[in-house]
Amino acid sequence: MVIINNNIKKVYKKIKDYNKIVIARHVGPDPDAIASEIALRDSIRLTFPGKDCVAVGLSVSKFKYYGILDKIDNEEYANCLLIVLDVPNLHRVDGIENLKYQEILKIDHHPKEDIAGKFDWTDDTSCSTCQMIAELILKTPLKLDTKIAGNLYLGIVSDSDRFLLPYTTNKTFKIVSNLIAKSKIDFPKLYNYLYDRNLDEARFQGYIAMNMQVTENGLGYLVIPASIIKKYNVDLATPSNLINNFNFIKEVTVWTFITEDIKNKSYKVSIRSHGPVINTTASNYNGGGHKYASGARLTSEEEINNFIKDLDDVCKEYKRASISNIE
Numbered sequence: 001m002v003i004i005n006n007n008i009k010k011v012y013k014k015i016k017d018y019n020k021i022v023i024a025r026h027v028g029p030d031p032d033a034i035a036s037e038i039a040l041r042d043s044i045r046l047t048f049p050g051k052d053c054v055a056v057g058l059s060v061s062k063f064k065y066y067g068i069l070d071k072i073d074n075e076e077y078a079n080c081l082l083i084v085l086d087v088p089n090l091h092r093v094d095g096i097e098n099l100k101y102q103e104i105l106k107i108d109h110h111p112k113e114d115i116a117g118k119f120d121w122t123d124d125t126s127c128s129t130c131q132m133i134a135e136l137i138l139k140t141p142l143k144l145d146t147k148i149a150g151n152l153y154l155g156i157v158s159d160s161d162r163f164l165l166p167y168t169t170n171k172t173f174k175i176v177s178n179l180i181a182k183s184k185i186d187f188p189k190l191y192n193y194l195y196d197r198n199l200d201e202a203r204f205q206g207y208i209a210m211n212m213q214v215t216e217n218g219l220g221y222l223v224i225p226a227s228i229i230k231k232y233n234v235d236l237a238t239p240s241n242l243i244n245n246f247n248f249i250k251e252v253t254v255w256t257f258i259t260e261d262i263k264n265k266s267y268k269v270s271i272r273s274h275g276p277v278i279n280t281t282a283s284n285y286n287g288g289g290h291k292y293a294s295g296a297r298l299t300s301e302e303e304i305n306n307f308i309k310d311l312d313d314v315c316k317e318y319k320r321a322s323i324s325n326i327e
């Protein structure tokens, strides 16, 4: 706790020390990445109107609610403080090519990798980067307004999957409670920015539920041909966006969607688990990821069959071990 407070002090001091600040996050951003960079930028601007603070990276139209990102001339920001959020490796930082920064400061909740500044604030017990930015703002003179608080709230809700994921802690709830108390945001009104979707997607979710095969070992799987993606008017990313919605099905321990990707002549695979570790299997099939949430790529029908067999074996072994634990 003391160490974290110390980090917060150091981060605040760095922000005070620099007049030019560039904030960046990972490529292919999610709401936590986008919301954290815009919230921190807006808070710095509000607190220190004399500073020149920008948030960079490719803008994503579906996230435009959070705010507009800045296009910058690298020359103008030479010798800036670069703050990178929600990403531990430098090659995945978006929008900082050829930027000659003076110093890099990382704030992140993923385990440490190669980014190393004079110091960085890494807290892999935090559910999200937005939780860390909220803590920073609440514990320093950095200012908060309704828009900043709303962005931070959405980042926290999104990365913790509505407080379902195990790295949601009492600290998360404390910070969220303080955030709401201080900003008076009308938080139930914000959920549509995360969860609104069209009827095509809802119907496609029905298709998955109706067609998913479930083995006696608890593996749920579905191969989705390109023709079905077209028929339901969804896209290649839709199955992976929906996969978390198939959690908490009693008969299913591990579940995977294998979607035909015609353009890349392969199959895009998403896998989730609420028991056995699956990223080792994923890494045998051109993929990887977290222990319980992974992805892979398959190229042939034979590979699909082997992959399903391997995952089913993982489920079988897990089931066997759980039964013998009970005995």
Ligand SMILES: [Mn+2]
Pocket (backbone or CB within 6 Å): 032, 033, 086, 109, 128, 129, 159
């Ligand atoms: Mn995150």
